[in-house]
Amino acid sequence: MLSLSACGRDARSPAARGGGPPPNAATETKAKMTTHFLAASVMLDALVRGDLDGYHGAAAVIAAEGEHGPPWSRSTSVREVAKRAGEATTVRAAADAVAELGVVCGDCHRSQGGPKLDIGAPPSAVATGSLRMARHRWAAETMWQGLMQPSDAAWKTGSEVFANAPLVLDAVAADEPMPKQLEAFTLAARASATAREASSAMDAGDRRRLFGELYTTCAGCHALAKQH
Numbered sequence: 001m002l003s004l005s006a007c008g009r010d011a012r013s014p015a016a017r018g019g020g021p022p023p024n025a026a027t028e029t030k031a032k033m034t035t036h037f038l039a040a041s042v043m044l045d046a047l048v049r050g051d052l053d054g055y056h057g058a059a060a061v062i063a064a065e066g067e068h069g070p071p072w073s074r075s076t077s078v079r080e081v082a083k084r085a086g087e088a089t090t091v092r093a094a095a096d097a098v099a100e101l102g103v104v105c106g107d108c109h110r111s112q113g114g115p116k117l118d119i120g121a122p123p124s125a126v127a128t129g130s131l132r133m134a135r136h137r138w139a140a141e142t143m144w145q146g147l148m149q150p151s152d153a154a155w156k157t158g159s160e161v162f163a164n165a166p167l168v169l170d171a172v173a174a175d176e177p178m179p180k181q182l183e184a185f186t187l188a189a190r191a192s193a194t195a196r197e198a199s200s201a202m203d204a205g206d207r208r209r210l211f212g213e214l215y216t217t218c219a220g221c222h223a224l225a226k227q228h
């Protein structure tokens, strides 16, 4: 441990760089911006785990950005929505706020240019065990890309894959008592139906509503899976 941190310090010292040029300033700015952009992903991850404290913390980072932050700091609506997100006390309100945030990010990107991230291909549909779960995770992340880039292709592919992804662990389906099984299947049906509706939604307002509805289902089902 001790030697690891000493090593880290050395790596950044001029001697360790062999007296070469200092790190590229543009690269550093880019890395800093990416860290800031990550705040929205941290909000989503926390929401999906049902961790409202973590969600509030990341929302506060966005709400507090000043003029020298990432491009979103130039947008009062981004800061306002992030501030509202910081006050969300239910999963539903938190999901709606992050959906609204995604639309506001997308509005600016549409007019001023923004990320064009490649969504790649979904994980295999024939995977077994917990790997089966990778598919809905990929799908949900791809829908977020669709909302905030914005990208019709990412939105449509993400929602189609989500609608058809398996959501209930075989183990839960097999050994859990009836009420828990029922709850898991009910949530799965609601999530799939929402994603199916999303796959044909073209309007940003509809997408925002459906994204909020879909992200309201995540934490509840994960709590069930964890109890298992």
Ligand code: HEC
Pocket (backbone or CB within 6 Å): 030, 033, 034, 037, 040, 062, 071, 072, 073, 074, 075, 078, 101, 102, 104, 105, 106, 108, 109, 112, 113, 114, 115, 116, 148
């Ligand atoms: C006021 C306009 C504006 C807003 C609002 C905005 N962005 Fe951007 N964003 C840009 C521009 C312009 C770029 C491309 C140029 C750049 O990277 O500086 C960009 C680039 C990005 C990138 C790619 C960065 C990279 O390293 O390639 C990501 C990711 C991103 N934005 C995410 C977001 C998220 C998430 C939000 C909402 C919380 C958001 N943006 C809000 C203007 C905005």
Ligand code: HEC
Pocket (backbone or CB within 6 Å): 048, 130, 133, 134, 136, 137, 140, 141, 167, 168, 169, 184, 185, 187, 188, 189, 191, 214, 215, 217, 218, 219, 221, 222, 225, 226
């Ligand atoms: C009906 C049930 C159900 C719903 C709804 C659901 N999930 Fe999951 N999810 C699961 C199960 C089961 C796992 C696996 C948990 C485990 O292995 O402990 C999982 C795991 C995950 C993981 C972790 C996977 C990994 O690779 O570590 C992520 C991320 C995730 N889900 C995202 C989402 C998002 C985002 C939503 C909502 C848009 C969502 N899930 C909705 C059942 C669900």
